[in-house]
Amino acid sequence: MSRFLSKNYEKLVPYTPGEQVNEKVIKLNTNESPFPPSPKVKEVLSEAVIDKLNLYSDPELKELRKAIAEQFDVTPDMVFCGNGSDDVLAFAIMGFCGNGGKLCCPEISYGFYPVYADIFGVELEQIPLKDDFSIDINDYIGKGKNIVIANPNAPTGLALSFEDVEKIVSSNPDNIVIMDEAYMAFCGESCMELVKKYGNLLVTRTFSKSHSLAGLRVGFGIASKEIIDDLNKLKYSFNPYNLNTLSIKAAAAAIADNEYYDDKIAQIVKNREYTVTELKKLGFKCTDSKANFVFVSTDKISAAALAAELRKKGILIRYFNKAKIDNYLRITIGSIEEMQTLVAAIKEITEA
Amino acid sequence: MSRFLSKNYEKLVPYTPGEQVNEKVIKLNTNESPFPPSPKVKEVLSEAVIDKLNLYSDPELKELRKAIAEQFDVTPDMVFCGNGSDDVLAFAIMGFCGNGGKLCCPEISYGFYPVYADIFGVELEQIPLKDDFSIDINDYIGKGKNIVIANPNAPTGLALSFEDVEKIVSSNPDNIVIMDEAYMAFCGESCMELVKKYGNLLVTRTFSKSHSLAGLRVGFGIASKEIIDDLNKLKYSFNPYNLNTLSIKAAAAAIADNEYYDDKIAQIVKNREYTVTELKKLGFKCTDSKANFVFVSTDKISAAALAAELRKKGILIRYFNKAKIDNYLRITIGSIEEMQTLVAAIKEITEA
Numbered sequence: 275m276s277r278f279l280s281k282n283y284e285k286l287v288p289y290t291p292g293e294q295v296n297e298k299v300i301k302l303n304t305n306e307s308p309f310p311p312s313p314k315v316k317e318v319l320s321e322a323v324i325d326k327l328n329l330y331s332d333p334e335l336k337e338l339r340k341a342i343a344e345q346f347d348v349t350p351d352m353v354f355c356g357n358g359s360d361d362v363l364a365f366a367i368m369g370f371c372g373n374g375g376k377l378c379c380p381e382i383s384y385g386f387y388p389v390y391a392d393i394f395g396v397e398l399e400q401i402p403l404k405d406d407f408s409i410d411i412n413d414y415i416g417k418g419k420n421i422v423i424a425n426p427n428a429p430t431g432l433a434l435s436f437e438d439v440e441k442i443v444s445s446n447p448d449n450i451v452i453m454d455e456a457y458m459a460f461c462g463e464s465c466m467e468l469v470k471k472y473g474n475l476l477v478t479r480t481f482s483k484s485h486s487l488a489g490l491r492v493g494f495g496i497a498s499k500e501i502i503d504d505l506n507k508l509k510y511s512f513n514p515y516n517l518n519t520l521s522i523k524a525a526a527a528a529i530a531d532n533e534y535y536d537d538k539i540a541q542i543v544k545n546r547e548y549t550v551t552e553l554k555k556l557g558f559k560c561t562d563s564k565a566n567f568v569f570v571s572t573d574k575i576s577a578a579a580l581a582a583e584l585r586k587k588g589i590l591i592r593y594f595n596k597a598k599i600d601n602y603l604r605i606t607i608g609s610i611e612e613m614q615t616l617v618a619a620i621k622e623i624t625e626a
Numbered sequence: 627m628s629r630f631l632s633k634n635y636e637k638l639v640p641y642t643p644g645e646q647v648n649e650k651v652i653k654l655n656t657n658e659s660p661f662p663p664s665p666k667v668k669e670v671l672s673e674a675v676i677d678k679l680n681l682y683s684d685p686e687l688k689e690l691r692k693a694i695a696e697q698f699d700v701t702p703d704m705v706f707c708g709n710g711s712d713d714v715l716a717f718a719i720m721g722f723c724g725n726g727g728k729l730c731c732p733e734i735s736y737g738f739y740p741v742y743a744d745i746f747g748v749e750l751e752q753i754p755l756k757d758d759f760s761i762d763i764n765d766y767i768g769k770g771k772n773i774v775i776a777n778p779n780a781p782t783g784l785a786l787s788f789e790d791v792e793k794i795v796s797s798n799p800d801n802i803v804i805m806d807e808a809y810m811a812f813c814g815e816s817c818m819e820l821v822k823k824y825g826n827l828l829v830t831r832t833f834s835k836s837h838s839l840a841g842l843r844v845g846f847g848i849a850s851k852e853i854i855d856d857l858n859k860l861k862y863s864f865n866p867y868n869l870n871t872l873s874i875k876a877a878a879a880a881i882a883d884n885e886y887y888d889d890k891i892a893q894i895v896k897n898r899e900y901t902v903t904e905l906k907k908l909g910f911k912c913t914d915s916k917a918n919f920v921f922v923s924t925d926k927i928s929a930a931a932l933a934a935e936l937r938k939k940g941i942l943i944r945y946f947n948k949a950k951i952d953n954y955l956r957i958t959i960g961s962i963e964e965m966q967t968l969v970a971a972i973k974e975i976t977e978a
Binding site: 275276277278279280282283286287288289290291292294301304306307308309310311315316319321324325326327328329330331332333357358360361364368369370371372373375389390392393420448449450473474482486487488489490491498500501503504506507508509510511512513514515516517518519520521524 | 627628629630631632634635638639640641642643644646653656658659660661662663667668671673676677678679680681682683684685709710712713716720721722723724725727741742744745772800801802825826834838839840841842843850852853855856858859860861862863864865866867868869870871872873876
């Protein structure tokens with residue numbers, strides 16, 4: 275730390291992203307899609323578009339907000355886009371919870387929530403999960419604090435029902451409820467339609483998982499116009515041109531291509547069911563994941579040791595050295611060939 | 627404003643970006659380059675790269691930081707890259723001046739500095755320019771506050787000499803001095819080599835002006851490793867993957883193509899000299915701009931009226947409705963044909 279940095283950030287512990295590697299490995303550690311993006315993405319990133327990069331991108335992101343709005347049957351003024359959904363979450367937590375505001379989230383969840391709380395001076399309450407890793411919604415009913423919940427939750431993969439989410443949102447009318455639906459495309463019950471009914475709900479999504487565009491950095495939030503106006507006020511005071519022209523065009527083309535992505539998502543869900551079935555045969559405990567990863571544990575070998583052994587075989591998965599989940603592994607769902615290789619490797623390791 | 631937004635942001639006035647238009651106009655209002663980016667940019671944005679967008683971009687930005695470091699003869703750990711230089715400035719002002727810290731800047735300068743001060747809770751002193759719009763460096767010697775100066779300054783185009791910048795940096799060893807060199811490529815005297823000598827200097831640059839990549843959103847800052855480590859600490863606590871894969875590859879290819887950009891920058895400088903010469907013939911006052919724009923005034927017609935008349939003729943320039951400069955216009959330097967059309971239009975309007 276330099277002697278110039280504000281003392282407020284002295285103890286700030288940044289988020290640790292999953293490892294990115296160049297080697298030839300089976301990469302099941304950061305919940306990326308195994309499939310390339312829609313061919314429509316290549317079509318719109320034309321030479322003509324690249325030649326016009328001398329001009330600023332549209333700070334209003336009209337083309338992209340319109341394409342997203344159409345998918346979710348809302349108006350474009352209910353859509354905020356960010357440089358990844360991290361950007362959306364950052365602005366939301368800064369704006370609605372920052373400077374001494376109160377926020378709560380599940381204790382086991384996306385590791386970035388506590389980091390945002392720290393950087394923006396938010397008083398964060400981390401609420402323990404039940405022993406089976408599920409969220410007890412009674413902990414959030416009439417809470418009187420802002421709330422952020424990943425649904426499905428990460429790294430557990432467990433999802434809340436539509437009814438339970440509505441109970442949380444409706445019982446906290448004076449606070450923002452952020453439902454982080456990064457993993458929703460893989461068969462959870464989205465609460466998206468509730469944004470028209472409740473002015474305190476912000477639903478965030480990302481192109482990184484379901485839309486094979488982690489490398490493009492685009493996420494979005496949908497909420498009432500008033501909430502979106504607030505987020506835009508912060509964006510225009512921080513970084514007005516927050517998405518580049520290529521991101522705008524590629525993401526707009528991708529989100530409209532339901533045919534391509536419905537098929538890819540169905541394959542991932544099928545590969546997830548295959549993986550769970552096979553790992554259960556090997557004696558693993560697996561949560562009922564609704565995401566593009568599974569969360570698993572075995573008595574035969576510690577999670578840390580299994581992760582290390584798989585790494586030796588060129589397979590990367592995510593191990594969290596964290597209380598309560600340090601004997602679990604989060605494994606991203608890849609192609610069927612990758613999952614077959616994984617299962618075979620785990621069989622070999624655990625039966626050795 | 628929704629009832630959920632933190633009261634700290636109630637009076638926040640966001641930055642107003644220059645107008646972006648779709649119509650066929652001569653666009654001389656936001657300091658973009660009239661030239662397309664280097665052909666190398668198209669080469670690196672290959673189909674193979676697009677097909678790999680399912681994988682996260684490199685949060686360490688190794689390829690780009692290495693390419694930038696090579697250009698400026700520093701090490702990659704002295705380079706921080708942002709989603710536009712606005713991103714770099716935001717993190718720097720947040721980190722080094724935020725939460726009640728003190729910052730000063732010229733009163734007439736980049737309109738975003740006061741916005742950053744506002745959003746991050748910085749105590750900002752805006753120091754008046756001299757009557758000829760130049761910066762009096764005595765105002766900044768031994769100031770005892772953090773300092774941000776655009777050099778060349780915007781919208782005046784006037785530049786500080788290398789010696790004057792060194793006096794400011796060396797006389798404020800306990801504060802950060804940010805030299806915003808967004809417009810430096812167009813013949814100012816860069817202070818970049820001073821980053822090796824002074825641990826309190828941060829120099830920021832952008833690909834938006836000199837490198838014809840405003841639509842790509844890439845900027846960077848160069849400073850001591852300690853300063854860069856601090857900026858990374860904030861980045862990893864806000865948005866670790868802040869540049870997408872396409873931006874990383876395109877910007878790395880662009881910055882290495884000196885042959886292409888040296889030629890384009892030389893043309894812009896030549897067009898600037900042409901524009902100044904012709905406008906002076908028409909009785910205009912022009913500052914000695916070292917940027918890719920000129921800052922001009924005439925007694926024949928008010929700046930607001932001239933901007934409006936030019937707009938009717940399909941030429942957009944930037945008028946600032948702001949005390950002390952409200953009879954000046956900032957005109958971006960475009961292609962020679964565009965500047966000839968501009969000069970002819972101004973002649974017609976002012977001689978009517």
